[in-house]
Amino acid sequence: MLTEKFLEVLKHEGVFSIVTCADNVAHIDNTWNSYIRITEDGKLLIPAAGMHTTETNMAANNLIKMTTGTKEVQGNHGPGAGHYLEGTGELIFDGPIYDATFAEFPFIRAVLVITPTFIKQTV
Numbered sequence: 001m002l003t004e005k006f007l008e009v010l011k012h013e014g015v016f017s018i019v020t021c022a023d024n025v026a027h028i029d030n031t032w033n034s035y036i037r038i039t040e041d042g043k044l045l046i047p048a049a050g051m052h053t054t055e056t057n058m059a060a061n062n063l064i065k066m067t068t069g070t071k072e073v074q075g076n077h078g079p080g081a082g083h084y085l086e087g088t089g090e091l092i093f094d095g096p097i098y099d100a101t102f103a104e105f106p107f108i109r110a111v112l113v114i115t116p117t118f119i120k121q122t123v
Helices: 004-010 052-060 096-104
Strands: 015-022 025-032 044-048 063-074 079-092 110-121
Touching: 004 063, 004 079, 004 110, 015 052, 025 052, 044 096, 052 079, 096 110
Parallel strands: none
Antiparallel strands: 015 025, 015 063, 044 110, 063 079, 079 110
């Protein structure tokens, strides 16, 4: 599902925004493109240092919307490419994925694992 252009964007620094919603209130967390890891089956692994509101929201609604981009990659109409994604998420606090992520990012308390269900290049 993840496109080559999306993977190219992640190779360049940019903000990766994560939106969750519960009780009709949206919440946004941000991280960096360089922190995102992709599993062989196309899941996104995101180090979570805080993300307490995201955790609370996902207990009621695990649907996540995301955006990311960078001006370093050629987009549809010139410099800059960005993407919109949808998916489902879960936070994990132990196990092999957590241990591998913690080894690389020792500031985390959890790993946000997102299974993308939709992706679209927006710019």
